[in-house]
Amino acid sequence: MKNILIATDGSAGAAAAVSAGLDLVRDGDGTATVVYVREGIGPLGDPFYQRKLTEQMHEAEAVLERARAQAREAGVPVETEILEGDAPEALVELARSRGADVIVIGSRGLGTVKGTVLGSVSSAVVHRADRPVLVVKEPGGA
Ligand SMILES: Nc1ncnc2c1ncn2[C@@H]1O[C@H](COP(=O)(O)OP(=O)(O)OP(=O)(O)O)[C@@H](O)[C@H]1O
Numbered sequence: 021m022k023n024i025l026i027a028t029d030g031s032a033g034a035a036a037a038v039s040a041g042l043d044l045v046r047d048g049d050g051t052a053t054v055v056y057v058r059e060g061i062g063p064l065g066d067p068f069y070q071r072k073l074t075e076q077m078h079e080a081e082a083v084l085e086r087a088r089a090q091a092r093e094a095g096v097p098v099e100t101e102i103l104e105g106d107a108p109e110a111l112v113e114l115a116r117s118r119g120a121d122v123i124v125i126g127s128r129g130l131g132t133v134k135g136t137v138l139g140s141v142s143s144a145v146v147h148r149a150d151r152p153v154l155v156v157k158e159p160g161g162a
């Protein structure tokens with residue numbers, strides 16, 4: 021595998037995906053990009069827009085820093101990227117534009133609904149992606 025796209029929302033499920041994605045890089049001669057999609061902001065006037073943007077960028081950076089820490093520990097170089105919008109759409113589009121060989125994603129994320137194997141993001145990515153998707157279950161997770 022050469023070009024790995026890893027999706028994270030900062031959850032334990034996503035940490036398992038980051039770990040699996042890093043393994044794919046380590047086992048080959050690939051590169052990994054870890055991606056977080058922030059929600060975006062509707063029509064909001066200043067200063068509310070700026071405040072919300074700062075809040076979202078802080079959250080994005082915190083999530084990606086956790087992934088970078090995992091990568092450092094694994095000794096695997098990664099790039100990180102913050103996208104905005106509908107998470108499945110943004111992930112599938114980036115995979116296409118980058119020519120990613122595989123999208124690595126957690127089966128579940130931050131959502132609290134129990135009992136389903138896939139969350140709405142992982143489910144939509146599997147449905148919409150035009151390339152292989154590795155869906156990673158968190159050990160001991162649902
Ligand atoms: N905003 C996001 N940016 C990047 N990756 C994401 C984002 N949200 C989810 N993911 C990826 O999708 C995986 C599954 O998360 P998903 O959101 O589908 O499940 P959930 O949060 O448990 O359920 P739901 O959001 O439907 O309530 C995560 O482990 C992560 O890899």
Ligand SMILES: [Mg+2]
Pocket residue numbers: 029129130131139140141
């Ligand atoms: Mg979610």
